[in-house]
Amino acid sequence: MYSFEENIYKGHPILRLLRDGESVLDEAGFIIGPGFGIKKAKMIINTMAQIEIFFNSNGAKPPNDIEIYIDQGKYNIPCYCRKYINFKRGDTIIEKPYLKIWNNDKSIGFGLVKAEGLITLKNEIEDFIRKNDNRM
Numbered sequence: 330m331y332s333f334e335e336n337i338y339k340g341h342p343i344l345r346l347l348r349d350g351e352s353v354l355d356e357a358g359f360i361i362g363p364g365f366g367i368k369k370a371k372m373i374i375n376t377m378a379q380i381e382i383f384f385n386s387n388g389a390k391p392p393n394d395i396e397i398y399i400d401q402g403k404y405n406i407p408c409y410c411r412k413y414i415n416f417k418r419g420d421t422i423i424e425k426p427y428l429k430i431w432n433n434d435k436s437i438g439f440g441l442v443k444a445e446g447l448i449t450l451k452n453e454i455e456d457f458i459r460k461n462d463n464r465m
Contacts, residue, residue, distance in 0.1 A: 331446040333453055341366050342461045344454065346446045353442060367462050368406070369437045370454050373447055375402030376430050379410045384444040388412070388426030404458070408432040
């Protein structure tokens, strides 16, 4: 069962993904970073359709290394999305698909485990944005 823990990181609210009350591990077995704040939360919501395609295809879609432009979206943050067939953790290449979302100053990447949690908790991500975004 997925849930979020809300914390403060460098003076800003963040969400940290949990599974069964524990920190989520990525596909390489590492604890996924401190979490994500409001801007990354908006980017996640803007690209939710691509996240669902990635998860529902078990990482087979979208096509590898094709840059997908996501126009303004619900939160008016244009961003890009790209699926890779592997990722590097330190000096080790992990051969698992992951999805990367980015714009000009922020990026977030994740595999199937985190994608499932984000999809499951989409409404909680939107609640976090509404509660903490001073610019709405």
